[in-house]
Amino acid sequence: MIRFVADRLLGMLVVLFLVCLFTFVIFFVLSPDPAVQICGKNCTPEAIDQIRANLGLDQPFWTQFGTFLTGLFAGRTYGTGPNAIDCAAPCLGYSFQSSQAVTDMIAQRLPVSATVAVGAAVLWLLAGVAGGLLSAVREGRFADRFIAGLTLTGMSIPNYVLALSLQFLLVVTLGWLPFPQAVAFTDDPVRWFQNFLMPWIVLAVGMAAVYTRLTRANVIETLQENYVRTARAKGLSPGLVWRRHALRPALTPIVTIFGMDFAGLLGGALITETVFGINGIGKMAADSITKNDQPVIMGVTLLAAFLVVVGNMVVDLLYTAIDPRVRVGSSA
Amino acid sequence: MSFTPTELEVEGAAGGGTVPGAPVPPPAGRPATEWRRVTRAFLGDRVAVACSVYIVLIILMAVAAPLLVKISGYGPLEFDQDAVDPNLGGIPLGPAGGMGADHWFGVEPGNGRDIFARIVYGARVSMLIAISATLLTTFLGVVFGLVAGYFGGRVDMVVSRVMEFLMAFPALIFMIAVLSALPAENRQFLLVLVISFFGWPYLARIVRGQTMSLKEREFVEAAKASGATSSQIIFKEILPNLASTIIVMTTLAVPGYVGTEAGLSFLGVGVVPPTPSWGQMIASSVPWYAVDPAYFLIPGAFLFLLVLSFTVLGDRIRRLLGEGAA
Numbered sequence: 001m002i003r004f005v006a007d008r009l010l011g012m013l014v015v016l017f018l019v020c021l022f023t024f025v026i027f028f029v030l031s032p033d034p035a036v037q038i039c040g041k042n043c044t045p046e047a048i049d050q051i052r053a054n055l056g057l058d059q060p061f062w063t064q065f066g067t068f069l070t071g072l073f074a075g076r077t078y079g080t081g082p083n084a085i086d087c088a089a090p091c092l093g094y095s096f097q098s099s100q101a102v103t104d105m106i107a108q109r110l111p112v113s114a115t116v117a118v119g120a121a122v123l124w125l126l127a128g129v130a131g132g133l134l135s136a137v138r139e140g141r142f143a144d145r146f147i148a149g150l151t152l153t154g155m156s157i158p159n160y161v162l163a164l165s166l167q168f169l170l171v172v173t174l175g176w177l178p179f180p181q182a183v184a185f186t187d188d189p190v191r192w193f194q195n196f197l198m199p200w201i202v203l204a205v206g207m208a209a210v211y212t213r214l215t216r217a218n219v220i221e222t223l224q225e226n227y228v229r230t231a232r233a234k235g236l237s238p239g240l241v242w243r244r245h246a247l248r249p250a251l252t253p254i255v256t257i258f259g260m261d262f263a264g265l266l267g268g269a270l271i272t273e274t275v276f277g278i279n280g281i282g283k284m285a286a287d288s289i290t291k292n293d294q295p296v297i298m299g300v301t302l303l304a305a306f307l308v309v310v311g312n313m314v315v316d317l318l319y320t321a322i323d324p325r326v327r328v329g330s331s332a
Numbered sequence: 333m334s335f336t337p338t339e340l341e342v343e344g345a346a347g348g349g350t351v352p353g354a355p356v357p358p359p360a361g362r363p364a365t366e367w368r369r370v371t372r373a374f375l376g377d378r379v380a381v382a383c384s385v386y387i388v389l390i391i392l393m394a395v396a397a398p399l400l401v402k403i404s405g406y407g408p409l410e411f412d413q414d415a416v417d418p419n420l421g422g423i424p425l426g427p428a429g430g431m432g433a434d435h436w437f438g439v440e441p442g443n444g445r446d447i448f449a450r451i452v453y454g455a456r457v458s459m460l461i462a463i464s465a466t467l468l469t470t471f472l473g474v475v476f477g478l479v480a481g482y483f484g485g486r487v488d489m490v491v492s493r494v495m496e497f498l499m500a501f502p503a504l505i506f507m508i509a510v511l512s513a514l515p516a517e518n519r520q521f522l523l524v525l526v527i528s529f530f531g532w533p534y535l536a537r538i539v540r541g542q543t544m545s546l547k548e549r550e551f552v553e554a555a556k557a558s559g560a561t562s563s564q565i566i567f568k569e570i571l572p573n574l575a576s577t578i579i580v581m582t583t584l585a586v587p588g589y590v591g592t593e594a595g596l597s598f599l600g601v602g603v604v605p606p607t608p609s610w611g612q613m614i615a616s617s618v619p620w621y622a623v624d625p626a627y628f629l630i631p632g633a634f635l636f637l638l639v640l641s642f643t644v645l646g647d648r649i650r651r652l653l654g655e656g657a658a
Contacts, residue, residue: 156640161632172622289512297509304502
């Protein structure tokens, strides 16, 4: 077990390192000179050189990458002498646009993205598992086919189309919800809830569809297992067969997928946050991309990769705990 | 309908996740006469036929775009200031976003470009990118999956690690970052490359699994014993048996790529204006959604129906082939 965890940890570090390197190379090679960008219109060649020296952009690639990595783990210092700026431990640099520390920007917006992600996750888990169970029980009958139609629709509607349609229907035509506006939960809980309702629904619809299909498939497959037949044959009541023998193995794969989907969502729902104007990580990423704000884009990419990789690992560990069949050795 | 592990794999790939501990899918080989049965069953399925008809219509529309635009009278880049009301901030004149005999689907608010023409030309972009990306990912996925599954050992380890890495990558953010950093020329070509780069592992993973179990089968052993070379075994024995898996995965991949292209264009890093794309049209309709809903509803409906058709079609084909195997 310890070796398994160690293996996973090592693999995780390798993936993260590669993500760092990959992102860094792309920006190093492809991006226009950020020094010119920061300097603005009234710029002299000396000023540009000064900025380059401050940011360490005059160094060769590997030195820059090394400094970046050191900054991540031990912090780094920009510039020298009295103008030096200290950037503490998980240092992701400073935004070219607002000069804010990227770490602070992320810390500010992470709770918002988390709110969006948690609400959506609750919705899609409930809807997905309930829908999947219902269709499995009524396999081949009307309810099953109806839900199958719904899931195909849910999987196919692009989330921004759904977002705009919902907003048009619920806000403009029916007037059931107010126009979205940033409100703190403590100020006005009802308004806060109304604000997040649409993003939650929009994010949950596509996911719920996938989860419904997965749950249905798993449950139906499990019900055909020999041990379920045995349980039935020895006269257990249907309810007991379901609870004790069918549900647990049928729902374990859901845990796997859920961990990764949720982690992915924490790293920002780019499109949904942009459409609804929610100030989370996703919107920050989208904004910084249009402004070519490299440190922020890198920070968000790394954060997203980190979350996905950690989510993956947590899921693997959980999985070995829930399902003894896959303990140690299977790394597929 | 019975549920085979093959479908679980496909399911997992469609959801973008992996299922550790999922059983290796059994090989899905079938004799040639099976295809006739499948075709007949497919033609008897009204929903599947309807979806195919819609897809064919969109493809025809894309191919015949210049002709259609000539008939409708307005090009995709032509401004028509007479169709919008300058006093109301450029809202289209007439009902439902300016629909009428002149402009069949109405006009864009502000500059009065014909929406029908832009939809028709947008179909070109969507289909071209989605189909090219599908072809490229299918090629890469089959090649890498076959090579990793057949040769195993160190080759398999390298390919598998690369796949794991690519699937752990936050692909959407990264695609956006790369595309925003790259120059705007040849954007459509770059879109295909970037989408395929992150897309192939999902097919390769399944091809690899099936190849691994296929190569242990008796007919492969027989071929080996009779002196067939590796390439003969791969192309003559294994590849034909992967056909149905590849068809299903490909049909299910197209809607994903249509959506990805539209999403990237929606976020402003896809197709460069003024070239129309459905995703980009929806993006530019965001400020107008309250006053001119037709502006987002029309491209939205076209996009939704296209993705839906492909998804339903893939689902039906999978069920047909799955039933044959059971």
